[in-house]
Amino acid sequence: MTTVDDLIGLVRAYNPRTNEKLIRDAFSFGEEMHQGQFRHSGEPYFTHPVAVAAILAEQQMDDATIITALLHDTIEDTKASFSVVEKRFGRDIADLVDGVTKLTNLQLSSTQTKQAENFRKLFIAMSRDLRVTLVKLADRLHNMRTIKAMRPDKQGQKARETMDIYAPLAGRMGMQWMREELEDLAFRVLNPEARNSIIRRFITLQRETGDVVEKITADMRIELEKNDIRAEVTGRAKKPYSIWRKMQEKDQGFSRLSDIYGFRIITATEADCYRVLGAIHQRWRAVPGRFKDYISQPKSNGYRSLHTTVSGRDGKRVEVQIRTREMHEVAETGVAAHWSYKNGERVENRFAVDPVRWVTALSERLDESHDHDEFLEAVKLEMYQDQVFCFTPKGDVIKLPRGATPIDFAYAIHTRIGAACVGAKVDGLRVPLWTRLKNGQSVDIITAEGQTPQATWIDIAVTGRAKSAIRRSLREEDRERFIKLGRELARVAFENVGKKATTKALRTAAKTLGIEGEEDELLARLGSAETTSREVVLAIYPELAERKGEEIEEARAVIGLDIDQVHRRAPCCQPVPGERIVGITFRGQGVVVHAIDCAALADYEDQPERWVDLHWQEGTHKSVNTVTFDMTISNDAGVLGRICTLIGEQKANISDLTFVDRKPDFYRLFLDVDLRDVEHLHRVTTALEAETNVSSIIRHRDPQRAASVGEVSKA
Structure with a gap:
C-alpha cells in the first residue's frame, strides 16, 4: 500500500506548500475509521481510498481533493459522521466528502424514471463542486483496476455502468486518458475474447512489420527538423476498445482497419501548431474529411488541438494530434486543469475551462420537461457525443452533436426557425432534411409561413432541444x-x-x-x-371497484392496549383507521385515542408515562368512526338532499347536522358522518368536492374540544 510519506511526496512534487499535517491527519483518521474492514480481494479496505488519493495526486489536484479521497467512504461505511469530519477537517472538506457519498448512492443505471432523477442530482452535484465528480471518477477507476476480486455478475454490472456512464463522463470532462482506460477495463470484462483477439493481431502485426510506431515517429522528427520546428513527437497504438469500436462503426475487419496508430506532436506556440500541420501535409498525403481544427473552434470542455489523418509509411493511415504544452495539459486533465499547481502556486491555464462555466454550458440546453425519455435523451446527447461545428450564412458558429441534421441546426438557431423549416442548403446545395452535417459546413435554412413541424421529424432530429420542441x-x-x-x-x-x-x-x-x-x-x-x-x-367513485371483507368489531379496532384497558376516540381530532395514532391514559377511565398530529397532545408532553403506542387493526372496519365536515353549500332547492344522497352512495351515514350560518346565497354547516377508515373518508370528501353546489369542504378539527373522560368501550 502507498504510505502516507509516499502520498505526501507525490503532492509535494507539484505543490511544495502543501498542508502536510492535514494530509497526515486525514490519512490517520481514515485508517482508523476503516480498521477491520476488508475489500473483496482480502486487502485492508483503506488501501482503496489511498489509491484514489494517489490517482488524484497524479492529476495535481489541491489538498482538499486529496483529503476528500482519503475520507470519501468514511461517512457512508464507518461510524464517522458529517459533523465529526467537519469539526476535524473543516466545512469545505466535509461538504466534498458528503457530496461523494451522495454521488455513490445514485443508481445511474437504474430504471428510466429513477435514472432521469439521478442524472439531475448528478448535475446538481457537479454544479456545486466539480471536485466531487473528479473524486468519484478516480474511485471508479481504482475499482475497475481491481474488479477481478468481485463476483462475475457484479463485474458485469459495474463494467456496463462504467462503459455507459463513467467513461463518457470522463471524456466529456476532457480527461481522455481516463476515458480510454475505463473503456478498456470495462471491455476486458464485457468482451474478453474480442479484446484478446485484437491484442493477438497486434502482436502478429508487429512481428510482420516491426515497430511501426518508432519508424513513423522518427520520420516525423526528421520532417520537423527540415522545417526548423522544435517539437516533441510521441506515438502509440490505440487501445483495444478504441479499435473494436472503429471496427463496429465501419463494419471492417482488423486487417482492413488502417488508422490504428495515433501520434501526438507538442509544440511551443500556437503558430507552430499550424507550421507542423503544413509540414506533415507536405510530406504525407492528407485523408479527405479527416481534418478538425479544435484550436480555432475549441470543444466546450476546453479541449484544443489540430487533428489530421495522413497516409504514412507503407500507406498506413495514422492519426496526428498537434497542440501546445498548455493545450496538452488541458487535453490530459480536462477540467481538472483548473486546479493545477506549479511550484506550489495555483497557475491559471488560459485554455482550462472554469468548472462553473463548463457545467452551466453543459446544462443550458437540457430540456426542462418532466418527460423522463426526453430528459435522458438530452442529457446523453449533451454529455456523451462529440460535436460538429457548422456555420450560418452570416458566419456564426453553431455547435451540434455528431450526426445532427439541418432540422437540429434550425432549432439551435431559434425554435421559430425550426418550426417553419421547409428545406436546407449545405455549402450552397439543396439537401434533404435527414442529411448528416459535417464539420465546417455552411448551412442555410429555408423557411415558409404556415409550415408546422412534421411527425417524421422526430426520427430525423437527434438533439433533445429539437425533439422536445417538435413533440x-x-x-x-x-x-x-x-x-x-x-x-x-x-x-x-x-x-x-x-x-x-x-x-x-x-x-x-x-x-x-x-x-x-x-x-x-x-x-x-x-x-x-x-x-x-x-x-x-x-x-x-373508487367504491365502484371495492371488494368487501369481514368487518372488524369496534372493540378490536385498536392494537397496543392491555387486556383490561378500554378506549375511545378523542373528539378533538376524531382519528380514523389508517391514520397514525397514539393513546393517552386516564386513571380508572382507560385510554383516549388521538391522531399523532393532534394539537391537544401538547398538553401531555411533560407526562410521557401516560403515552401509549397504538396502531389500528388491519382489515375492514365498521362505519362507526364519526368525522365532522365543515361545509359551505349553495342555498338552492334540493342541494342538501343531493348531498345526503351522495354520502349515502358512498355507503356512509349522516349522524348529525348543524347549521352554522345561513345567508341568502349559501349555507355553512357542520355535518357528522360515520366512516370506516381514512380511505372511506377520502372517497366521501372527493365525491362532495366534485358536486357543483359545494363551495368548500374541510375536515373540522377543534383542539379546544379536549378529550373528556366519560364512558368508554370495552377493549
Missing part, C-alpha cells in the same frame, strides 16, 4: 381534437354509472390523478388514450 408542437396541434374526443368519452363513462361529467367533477378527477392543467389536460389525455375513462371515473 410539444405536435401535442398542441392535436390537443383540440383530443380534448373534444376526451369530453365525449368522459360523458359516456359517467353516464354508464349514473353520473354526470360536470366541469367540477373532471377537475376533481384531474386533481386526484395528479394531472396539472386540470380539466383540459385530463380530457386531452383521455382523448389520446394516455388515460382511460375507467381511471377517471374511479378517481371520484
Whole structure:
C-alpha cells in the first residue's frame, strides 16, 4: 500500500506548500475509521481510498481533493459522521466528502424514471463542486483496476455502468486518458475474447512489420527538423476498445482497419501548431474529411488541438494530434486543469475551462420537461457525443452533436426557425432534411409561413432541444381534437354509472390523478388514450371497484392496549383507521385515542408515562368512526338532499347536522358522518368536492374540544 510519506511526496512534487499535517491527519483518521474492514480481494479496505488519493495526486489536484479521497467512504461505511469530519477537517472538506457519498448512492443505471432523477442530482452535484465528480471518477477507476476480486455478475454490472456512464463522463470532462482506460477495463470484462483477439493481431502485426510506431515517429522528427520546428513527437497504438469500436462503426475487419496508430506532436506556440500541420501535409498525403481544427473552434470542455489523418509509411493511415504544452495539459486533465499547481502556486491555464462555466454550458440546453425519455435523451446527447461545428450564412458558429441534421441546426438557431423549416442548403446545395452535417459546413435554412413541424421529424432530429420542441408542437396541434374526443368519452363513462361529467367533477378527477392543467389536460389525455375513462371515473367513485371483507368489531379496532384497558376516540381530532395514532391514559377511565398530529397532545408532553403506542387493526372496519365536515353549500332547492344522497352512495351515514350560518346565497354547516377508515373518508370528501353546489369542504378539527373522560368501550 502507498504510505502516507509516499502520498505526501507525490503532492509535494507539484505543490511544495502543501498542508502536510492535514494530509497526515486525514490519512490517520481514515485508517482508523476503516480498521477491520476488508475489500473483496482480502486487502485492508483503506488501501482503496489511498489509491484514489494517489490517482488524484497524479492529476495535481489541491489538498482538499486529496483529503476528500482519503475520507470519501468514511461517512457512508464507518461510524464517522458529517459533523465529526467537519469539526476535524473543516466545512469545505466535509461538504466534498458528503457530496461523494451522495454521488455513490445514485443508481445511474437504474430504471428510466429513477435514472432521469439521478442524472439531475448528478448535475446538481457537479454544479456545486466539480471536485466531487473528479473524486468519484478516480474511485471508479481504482475499482475497475481491481474488479477481478468481485463476483462475475457484479463485474458485469459495474463494467456496463462504467462503459455507459463513467467513461463518457470522463471524456466529456476532457480527461481522455481516463476515458480510454475505463473503456478498456470495462471491455476486458464485457468482451474478453474480442479484446484478446485484437491484442493477438497486434502482436502478429508487429512481428510482420516491426515497430511501426518508432519508424513513423522518427520520420516525423526528421520532417520537423527540415522545417526548423522544435517539437516533441510521441506515438502509440490505440487501445483495444478504441479499435473494436472503429471496427463496429465501419463494419471492417482488423486487417482492413488502417488508422490504428495515433501520434501526438507538442509544440511551443500556437503558430507552430499550424507550421507542423503544413509540414506533415507536405510530406504525407492528407485523408479527405479527416481534418478538425479544435484550436480555432475549441470543444466546450476546453479541449484544443489540430487533428489530421495522413497516409504514412507503407500507406498506413495514422492519426496526428498537434497542440501546445498548455493545450496538452488541458487535453490530459480536462477540467481538472483548473486546479493545477506549479511550484506550489495555483497557475491559471488560459485554455482550462472554469468548472462553473463548463457545467452551466453543459446544462443550458437540457430540456426542462418532466418527460423522463426526453430528459435522458438530452442529457446523453449533451454529455456523451462529440460535436460538429457548422456555420450560418452570416458566419456564426453553431455547435451540434455528431450526426445532427439541418432540422437540429434550425432549432439551435431559434425554435421559430425550426418550426417553419421547409428545406436546407449545405455549402450552397439543396439537401434533404435527414442529411448528416459535417464539420465546417455552411448551412442555410429555408423557411415558409404556415409550415408546422412534421411527425417524421422526430426520427430525423437527434438533439433533445429539437425533439422536445417538435413533440410539444405536435401535442398542441392535436390537443383540440383530443380534448373534444376526451369530453365525449368522459360523458359516456359517467353516464354508464349514473353520473354526470360536470366541469367540477373532471377537475376533481384531474386533481386526484395528479394531472396539472386540470380539466383540459385530463380530457386531452383521455382523448389520446394516455388515460382511460375507467381511471377517471374511479378517481371520484373508487367504491365502484371495492371488494368487501369481514368487518372488524369496534372493540378490536385498536392494537397496543392491555387486556383490561378500554378506549375511545378523542373528539378533538376524531382519528380514523389508517391514520397514525397514539393513546393517552386516564386513571380508572382507560385510554383516549388521538391522531399523532393532534394539537391537544401538547398538553401531555411533560407526562410521557401516560403515552401509549397504538396502531389500528388491519382489515375492514365498521362505519362507526364519526368525522365532522365543515361545509359551505349553495342555498338552492334540493342541494342538501343531493348531498345526503351522495354520502349515502358512498355507503356512509349522516349522524348529525348543524347549521352554522345561513345567508341568502349559501349555507355553512357542520355535518357528522360515520366512516370506516381514512380511505372511506377520502372517497366521501372527493365525491362532495366534485358536486357543483359545494363551495368548500374541510375536515373540522377543534383542539379546544379536549378529550373528556366519560364512558368508554370495552377493549
